[in-house]
Amino acid sequence: MTKSLAERKKTGSHYTSGDLSKYMAEKLNEFAEFDVYGEKKSILDPSCGGGELLKAVCNEIGTENLQVIGMDTDKVAIDEASDYLNTSNNSNIHLFNSDYLELFDNDTEFDLFSSIKMREDFWCSTEEEDGLQKVDMIIANPPYVRTQVLGAEKAQDLGRKFNLKGRVDLYHVFLVAMTKHLKENGLICVITSNRYLTTAGGKDIRGFLDENYEILEVIDLGDTKLFEAAVLPAIFIGRKKSKYSTKKNHKVKFLRIYENTAAINTTEKCHSIYELLSKKKSGFFEVERKKYEVTVGFLNIPKDSKEIWVMASQEDNMWSETVKSLAKYIFNDVFHVKVGIKTTADSVFIRKDWDTLEDFTKPENEVLKPLVSSDTASKWNLSNEVEDLKILYTHEVRDGKRQVIDLEQYPKTKTYLETHRERLEGRDYVRQANRKWYEIWVPQNPEAWSAPKVVFPDISIEPKFAVDTKGYLVDGNCYWLSLKNTEDVDLLFLAVTVANSKFMSRFHEIEFQNKLYAGRKRYLTQYVKNYPLPDPHSVHSQRLIELGKILTANRLNDEQIRMYEMEIENKVQQAFGL
Structure with missing residues (x-):
């Protein structure tokens, strides 16, 4: 299914490619914790589009003990996803043509889970909040729509509803909504813009993620153009903290890929970007005559969310701190x-x-x-x-x-x-x-x-x-x-x-x-x-x-x-x- 550029910009519908979906499903499965007795789990994609992410999950994890739920506002996309996932032959896959964010309206008449016809014993947990039964896992590529496209009135309304301040982008809203929808210790694997990592405007989202999740891994896909959105994407993987958790995010695994046209010492040729995503060490690599720098390490998450999330080696951090200590001024002083x-x-x-x-x-x-x-x-x-x-x-x-x-x-x-x-x-x-x-x-x-x-x-x-x-x-x-x-x-x-x-x-x-x-x-x-x-x-x-x-x-x-x-x-x- 294709959409015009104007439609994609307005709705934020930049669908995830098959290869990227497979990678995200593999990462989700890597961190998933399945009960040895075959406890049934639920997984949700709140903006499933044509079903590529859910298809990858079904292939990677299987659906025998997995309740798969997808939603999207685009009826054509839902119809295509139904065919793609062969829902008529699998009672564990449920797709809905509806606006996910409307689940959080107090006056909504749409009850997602009452619409799913299943055995009463399917849900091993009855954890609910505001009448919304929660899920074990979420995998998503939520729509990215900036405030300017949303419109000030819509952005302000969403900000009030989801307790967001400042400039509200739609993926911010989805992050808050999905967190509300996730069980304690539930797992999320979500692709968003990478801007929240390093900009002042991302401080609220950084603080929110740090407060609500044990952050398992962050993957900055940089300028690899793995899907067609204009934003530079990053994958966030986290486990939702319990209400009483005091665990702090300290050394978080981090991988970053950016094209580096100045790279001279290319050590290895690779077949695809996805091969680079499996690298365990930093280095320079070549894919289809393009040179990339891969940085692997640990993310430093400061206590103050106003400070950016920094990924650098211990040597680099020490050097930078030394420079700051030796400076007479910073530019802002003069x-x-x-x-x-x-x-x-x-x-x-x-x-x-x-x-x-x-x-x-x-x-x-x-x-x-x-x-x-x-x-x-x-x-x-x-x-x-x-x-x-x-x-x-x-x-x-x-x-x-x-x-x-x-x-x-x-x-x-x-x-x-x-x-x-x-x-x-x-x-x-x-x-x-x-x-x-x-x-x-x-x-x-x-x-x-x-x-x-x-x-x-x-x-x-x-x-x-x-x-x-x-x-x-x-x-x-x-x-x-x-x-x-x-x-x-x-x-x-x-x-x-x-x-x-x-x-x-x-x-x-x-x-x-x-x-x-x-x-x-x-x-x-x-x-x-x-x-x-x-x-x-x-x-x-x-x-x-x-x-x-x-x-x-x-x-x-x-x-x-x-x-x-x-x-x-x-x-x-x-x-x-x-």
């Missing part, structure tokens, strides 16, 4: 770290072709500002292409305060914006915030743009920190550092040399664990603000400042850049006392 402008209507406000517009609709030059974006961000100094991209900037400073521009003062700008008025007025959140219909959503401080700053892209294979002294504005796909003490301009050059070093790349990987696809990393505020900074007054830091000025003020050839970068690596080590 810099403001901010995301760039967010317009929420980029095609209206950001263009390269302003000069092609009719004169009477081309906005006045005073409101068109050069904009640094991820396409033009580069290491050390900014590309000349920055001048080509301009943003219609709708804010200015009046009487010491940021104000939206008065369109009556800019008649051409007014004419241009009026042609896009319907779209701009359609941004409900702008109107609800009592903002002007033509404002960009996140303008930042107009006065701060003109001061010297460091600019860097949100996503990049390598660090690309550059010093800007021309007063460019910064797009929302980039971040920027501004000085808390505007007189300490030299700190910008120290920051750019430290941030661009391999030394700091190692620190970033150990501390923040964030990897995307093909070796790319995120450079978010929550990461960069915690970069360590050595004593700016040491002789080594002073040399780093000199090198930063040379590299950012001159157009050098590749050989010259390599020479200076080699010196920077040495000086950064020395500046931290290593």
